[in-house]
Each structure stands twice: as C-alpha cells, then as structure tokens.
Amino acid sequence: MPPSQSVALPLRGQFRALYQQLKHAGVLARTPVVFCEGDSWFSTPLAMNLLDWIVSPAPDDEARGVPLLGNGGLFFRAEHSGDHASRNPDDPKRSMFVRDNIDDLIGWYSKFDFDLILLSAGGNDFVDSFLKRTLGNRTGLSAQAAFQLVLDSGKYETVRKAYALFLQAAIAARPGVPVLAHSYDYPRLIGQPGALTPGNLGVAALLKKSVGPWIGPNILGIVEAERPKFARLLIDGFEQNVLRTLKADPRFAATFDYVDLRGTLTQPAQWFDEMHPTEAGFHALATKFRGAMLAKLPAAKR
Template sequence: MSNMSWVTSWEKWREAMGPRGSRQRARVMDYLKSHPAILYWGDSWFSTPLYLNLARQSCLRINGMGMIVGKPGAEAAELFGKDDVKRMVARLKASPFDLLCLSAGGNDCLDDRLAQVFQRWQGRGVARISAAEAYQRLSDSGAFARVHAAFAGLLDALAPLRQERPALRVVGHPYVPIHRIGVAADLTVPNIGLIAWLKDDVGPWMWNRMQWVLADKAEGKRFADLILVEGFGRGVLQKLAGEYPGFFSVVDFAGVTGIDQDSFWNDEIHPTEQGFLQLSRPFNQHLRDQLPAAKRAAVG
C-alpha cells in the first residue's frame, strides 16, 4: 500500500486484523514487522469526519495500519474517562499497536469552561482585566490540573501493558498558537472539506467568552498564547513527559512556518486542511523517532 489504511470503527479494525489463528491475521502480523500500527485518539484535531485533520494527514504519509477514534469538542476528562480508558486499554492489549497518539486538552480552556471561570464578566460591564490576570484566574480554577490528571490517569492505566510491551509509546501534541482571534469557521468545501456540509458549530470558541473580559483582540492573542504555551504546553505536556520518561513524549511544532497567516487557519482554533498538512510533517517525524527501527522507513 502507498499510504496508511485507516478505519474509524473497531468493527472494521477487527475485520482488517482477521481472527486469531487465521491466515489473514498471519499476513497482517507479517506486514507489521516492517510497518507501524498506530492508534489516534482525540478531539477535533484527530476525529472530525470528512476532513483532512492532523490524524488523517499523518496517515496519508505513512505505510501501515491506522485507527482513528475520538470526539470533536470533547474535554480531556470526557475522552479519558475511567470507563473509556478501561475499554481502550483492553483494545490496545488485543491489538499490536506501536503508538498511541493523543489529542486532548484544548477544549478544557474554551467556550463553556471559560464562561464558568469568567461568569462575572459575561455581558455585565465588569472592569476588564489583563491577559496575564485572566490566565492566572483560569489556572487557579484547576483547568490545567484537570487536563494533567486525565492524561496521567490514562498513562497509569497503561503501566501493566507497558510491562508486557516495552516498545509501546504514547505521543501527545501541543496546539500551535492561534492567530485569527474571534473568527468563525469558513464553511466551504475547498477550505475544510466535505465536513462543511454538516458542521453547525462555527465558533469562535475563545473570544466569544473573553470579549467581555479582555480589552481587545491583542490581549486575546496574549491570553491564548499563555494558555497554549505555558498552561498546556509546559504545564501539562512537558510535565507529563518528565513524569513518564521513555513512554510519553511530545511533538515539537516550533519550526512550523505560516501559522501567523490567515490562510493557515479555518477559524479561531482549527487549521485548514493545508495547515494540518504542514503540521503533519514534524508530527510524523516525531512518530518515526518513536517507532522501532525496522518500522521507521514506512513513515514519510
């Protein structure tokens, strides 16, 4: 195959793998000696249908087998709830995945969550505060601690499987600093694919709440940068990488260019398909580095 074949349901995954002891299963396992099996689990950056998001752009650059699951708009605790984690650990144990890629945490700092933290400001003419003060209030609310706890709960639940399969790796990614503050989605097929025909929530998801709190969109940009770089990037992902060395790692998007251009973004928080294509290059480079040596050549 020229690129990764991926499915979005466990029924289809089981069909692709074939029953244990079958000729099909034997062929798959032989194929996977030199090609990766990757599970992508996450929010809209992975799971939005009919849209070449980050997971799908990643798959298009890999020769292997992929599974994409998740829920657009879900918070980390919703994705990685106790029952969901238990089911996922069992599925990981039953399938020969090399990598588990996670996309979660951004929605914990948007929309309704912001409305709760900044309820006193919503449309009430309360004196505005600085981006730094707003960030501190959000941090003090426990938003980042909850995201960290959700990730850590999943990683802890994977500990027994890690003992059985020491080559298994978990990868997280940051969200690149947003640029189009307060911009709703441009629902055109050329811009975001066929999902444009189905999508009804067009945003914005940050500025809709923070316009009552901050002085202007420049402060909104500073607030978003603090959330994504300090709160989530350093306070959650890098902290987890230090707590689970050799098991959990973080993609580095620092070298991606064009993120400050309108053309990179579909809306306030989602890149276009072309934007995700740019992100897929360092994303896949990181995946390649995490795979066993025999499988790295399959990743482009």
C-alpha cells in the first residue's frame, strides 16, 4: 500500500480476500491489521467519525505533521450504531459483549493475525431507557443525587463485566495482542437532537425522523442547572468505574488500555448533537486516538 493509505472492510469475504492478497504479496509484515468493534463513534454515517479519520485521514494531515499509519492498514470493521456494550434489555441483538456475539467475533478474529483491537463501547448503556428507568418520576434531583442512583443501579459493574468477558476471550484466542478503547467526551448540547439534512446524511435524511436526544428528555427530574454536571459525572463514572478499573485489573493490565478523550471538545460548535461530535470534532479526537494506536502496533508497522 502507498504510505498512509488504509482500507476498511466491513464484509468478511472482502476482508479475507484482501488479507490473503497482502499475505501472498509479502507485505503483511509491514501492514497493520486491525479489528474494530464499537458503537456510533466508530460507525455514524452523519460525518467522518472517529474511526473514519483513522482509516482515511484528511489530505493535509500529513503536511501538518499529524502521525499517520506509515504503511497504511487493513481494518476489519464490525461496529454498529446504537449497540450496547452489555446486554441491551430493549433489543438484545444490539449487544456487543454478550456470549453469542463474542463467540462469533472471536471465531472470526482468531483466524487472522490481527495486530490490534480497537473498541468503542459503553456510551449507549447509560442513556435513553436506562436513564428513564433509573431516575423514574423523581423531581428536584441534584446532579450528585441522580448520579448516586446510577451508581446504585450497578450499571457500571455490568458494563465492566461485559468488557471483561470480551477481553478474556480475546486474550485466550491471541495472547499479547493489545486492546485499545476510549472514554467519551463531555456532552455540550444536552437535549438537542441532531439536524438531519441531505448534506450530512444524503437522501436517507428524508426518511429518518430524528437523531436523539437520548439524555435530555430522560433527566427532566434533575434541576435544570445541574444537568450538565450530571452528564459530566456519567462520563467520569464510565472512565473511573469501567475503563480505569479494567486497566488496573491484573488479568488485563498487559493487554487493555484506553485513550482519555475527556475535555478535548470544549466548544458547542464541535458537537452535532448530545452524544456525537461534528466531523471536525471527531477529527480532533482521532488525532489523540491515532497517536495511542500507533504506539500499540509492532515497530515495523507504525
């Protein structure tokens, strides 16, 4: 592959064919092979998302000195918008780290010499119907009181155990292959849906009714001035109780790591809606994520 050119393939047959071509051409030794699973931060079609910017960096990135994948890369992309990390009680088929899906993913993953696993998972577990059930009909809640209800729900532990189930399977299948996840950034547009236009979604925008919101309508029981603080506490809780705890777990310390993206996007204009950055926002996040990703790859493939 030419320098900095990567290929992303969501279809297994296409991935297998290109993998074999690269192998026969003798270039796998310098080509990163990356397995990706995740949610809309890896898959949203509304703009170039976090993973899109890794696979296909902006034309001027190289000129600006942004670290790119030196010899390109081969990415297998299994992500889907809306998927939960743990079992989704409202739609079990939209669950990543449950036994059936893990068995399917690892069965495929184990057939190829992947160099790295990228994960984007957990954000959907803590919004929408979860918030509605957890906060119920309470009113006048402070941010801290509402967050305590989230802690008491055990959801962080549920998501952490789901991650652990996947990590155990991945490590058993291919010991030593690093796994890199990420935190989410602090929401700036609480209660604001995404604007769907043909410009950002093509003709599909004419058929799709709305994008969100997933947080705002479900936290009306929190005092209005406290709602941004509550959203920050949710994000901090995910980093502290899921990602940081997994990284400190002796079973995963040598394999699992994450990029802390909190505080990167500080301007409302960098956000498309409550949960998704704009294209420019994702580009800023990808710059951080790419650097950590490169450090995890074998030296010959950076």
